[in-house]
Amino acid sequence: MLHLLVLFFEQEVSKNYMQKMQRSTEEWILISISLLGALIILTFALLRLLRGDWLLAALDGFAVVAMFGIFIRVYFSGNTVLMSHVFVGLCQLVLVMTVMLKGADQLFWFYPAALVVFFLLRPWLALAIVSLSILVLSTLLWSQITMLHLFGFVLSALATMGFAFIFAWRTKEQQLRLLRLAIKDPLTGAGNRRALEEKLLEAVHHFQRVHLPMSLILLDLDNFKHFNDSYGHDEGDRILIAVTDIIQRRIRRSDHLYRFGGEEFVVITDNTGLREACLLAEELRSDIAGATISDCQVTISLGVAQYQDGETGYQWLGRADQAMYRAKGNGRNHLCISEFHDDQLALTDR
Numbered sequence: 001m002l003h004l005l006v007l008f009f010e011q012e013v014s015k016n017y018m019q020k021m022q023r024s025t026e027e028w029i030l031i032s033i034s035l036l037g038a039l040i041i042l043t044f045a046l047l048r049l050l051r052g053d054w055l056l057a058a059l060d061g062f063a064v065v066a067m068f069g070i071f072i073r074v075y076f077s078g079n080t081v082l083m084s085h086v087f088v089g090l091c092q093l094v095l096v097m098t099v100m101l102k103g104a105d106q107l108f109w110f111y112p113a114a115l116v117v118f119f120l121l122r123p124w125l126a127l128a129i130v131s132l133s134i135l136v137l138s139t140l141l142w143s144q145i146t147m148l149h150l151f152g153f154v155l156s157a158l159a160t161m162g163f164a165f166i167f168a169w170r171t172k173e174q175q176l177r178l179l180r181l182a183i184k185d186p187l188t189g190a191g192n193r194r195a196l197e198e199k200l201l202e203a204v205h206h207f208q209r210v211h212l213p214m215s216l217i218l219l220d221l222d223n224f225k226h227f228n229d230s231y232g233h234d235e236g237d238r239i240l241i242a243v244t245d246i247i248q249r250r251i252r253r254s255d256h257l258y259r260f261g262g263e264e265f266v267v268i269t270d271n272t273g274l275r276e277a278c279l280l281a282e283e284l285r286s287d288i289a290g291a292t293i294s295d296c297q298v299t300i301s302l303g304v305a306q307y308q309d310g311e312t313g314y315q316w317l318g319r320a321d322q323a324m325y326r327a328k329g330n331g332r333n334h335l336c337i338s339e340f341h342d343d344q345l346a347l348t349d350r
């Protein structure tokens with residue numbers, strides 16, 4: 001059955017890869033905002049040119065070119081992290097310079113500029129930047145406008161910032177909660193299959209860049225059906241949770257644990273060769289066999305495979321799966337290693 005799952009998994013992985021090729025939400029936001037910003041400011045630049053307001057027209061022209069540059073950059077490279085910061089910096093610079101040149105008349109630009117900061121950056125960073133912006137603008141206008149006018153601006157600016165912060169912070173929290181739900185197995189807290197798919201793709205891409213060894217351990221509880229049948233499904237669930245705890249305590253923080261199927265788990269160890277991975281797998285096997293879980297003696301069978309250059313994530317997983325099945329065939333509570341295809345490095349079961 002697992003082989004069918006692996007086949008299905010292959011399709012899922014390529015589907016996922018196609019999805020990755022599509023644009024992220026951050027890209028869409030930055031592409032839209034930069035294009036919209038460039039078009040709106042272009043209108044102002046043309047109006048100012050017609051009125052002979054050369055200095056402001058030049059400033060607007062600079063903003064249009066820079067925003068269009070950001071649009072092109074994000075459209076073709078997908079680089080949103082750096083470009084978001086550049087965009088925010090540009091908006092704040094143009095805002096302050098416009099107010100310096102034209103005075104309080106231009107303060108209305110503060111509001112869209114503040115919203116852009118909360119759209120693009122983390123809520124606390126956005127709060128700091130917008131607070132600074134209010135401080136700079138108030139200092140600039142201190143001697144130019146009446147106290148009442150200044151007070152009105154500061155209060156409305158603080159209200160806009162407060163609302164935007166609450167909204168951005170709540171949205172971020174909800175996103176994180178949804179992300180956790182989407183990638184965690186609800187019973188054990190280990191990563192779920194979707195997270196494993198992502199990790200396999202990412203690991204293979206990472207390997208292509210750095211060529212550091214990495215290994216995968218696939219482990220399956222032995223005769224788990226028997227525990228379910230004898231002690232009930234709830235007790236079976238408790239065993240799964242306890243086994244997950246034992247694995248989590250043994251693996252490093254940089255290792256990744258996933259629950260692949262019912263009683264099947266996968267550990268992916270970055271920067272780890274086959275020998276080290278086998279030592280870890282053997283520790284997991286003996287830790288679990290030595291523990292008494294709900295008055296039962298639970299054992300696992302394991303397959304270990306080091307990633308080989310050129311194979312896909314699912315082929316790597318498939319090799320570990322075959323090794324695990326050999327371990328089952330060898331009487332369970334056993335560990336088998338996937339053979340390398342490379343003749344020089346041929347390894348045998350242990």
Ligand SMILES: Nc1nc2c(ncn2[C@@H]2O[C@H](COP(=O)(O)OP(=O)(O)OP(=O)(O)O)[C@@H](O)[C@H]2O)c(=O)[nH]1
Nearest residue numbers: 220221222223224225226228233234236237262263
């Ligand atoms: N309690 C519990 N049982 C589960 C869960 N998911 C799958 N199972 C059970 O896991 C058992 C898997 O049984 P089999 O595939 O026959 O494997 P096995 O009994 O472990 O035998 P071997 O793998 O050959 O050692 C089935 O009884 C499933 O009902 C779960 O989330 N909770």
